[in-house]
Amino acid sequence: MRDDEDRSVTRRTALAAASAGLLAGCSTYGSGATPTSxxxxxxxxxxxxxxxxxxxxxxxxxxxxxxxxxxxxxxxxxxxxxxxxxxxxxxxxxxxxxxxxxxxxxxxxxxxxxxxxxxxxxxxxxxxxxxxxxxxxxxxxx
The missing domain is CATH 2.102.10.10 (Rieske [2Fe-2S] iron-sulphur domain)
Incomplete structure (x- = not known):
């Protein structure tokens, strides 16, 4: 695998993880209860x-x-x-x-x-x- 391919995968993985974290942070309000109680x-x-x-x-x-x-x-x-x-x-x-x-x-x-x-x-x-x-x-x- 080439170096530019490795960096591309790393960037995609990092962006996916960051997006998941942002979405999780928006899923609750107040006491921290979640929709999947x-x-x-x-x-x-x-x-x-x-x-x-x-x-x-x-x-x-x-x-x-x-x-x-x-x-x-x-x-x-x-x-x-x-x-x-x-x-x-x-x-x-x-x-x-x-x-x-x-x-x-x-x-x-x-x-x-x-x-x-x-x-x-x-x-x-x-x-x-x-x-x-x-x-x-x-x-x-x-």
Whole structure:
């Protein structure tokens, strides 16, 4: 192999490695969560799966059940809603509910606690609605 061929391969390899590093650096926002979280790879929980206590879901807020890929909110006292915890932008798991919004740590998308609609992009689609029941103070997927 000639010297100019060796340098060409080295330059290509270096450029490819640098490009990969730049792309990886752009893939997260905030806490360092990534779109390929372990929660995404789990199958969706089956109907009848108990999520937890209704008392753990504050009025005007919510609770993320990351291991079940579900977020439950209580927009007004006694009114509960549930949504997929997987952000519709790039599949990260939402991580908190505050100030009337469900927040995704990856790129800053926010969703309304009442209906899962997009409150702040880059997500363009609402969170998928889930059906729950609240009986005896316990929340269960229907």
């Amino acid at each position: 372990a929660a995404q790879q789990q199958p969706a929980p089956a109907a009848g799966t108990e999520l937890g206590a209704a008392a753990d879901v504050p009025v005007g807020g919510g609770k993320v059940f990351a291991d079940k890929q579900v977020v439950v909110t209580q927009p007004t006292a006694g009114t509960f809603a549930a949504f997929s915890a997987v952000c519709t932008h790039q599949g990260c798991t939402v991580d908190k509910v505050a100030d009337g919004k469900i927040a995704c740590p990856c790129h800053g998308s926010e969703f309304a606690i009442a209906d899962g609609s997009v409150a702040n992009g880059p997500a363009a689609r609402p969170l998928e609605k889930k059906t729950i029941t609240v009986t005896g103070g316990r929340i269960t997927l229907a």
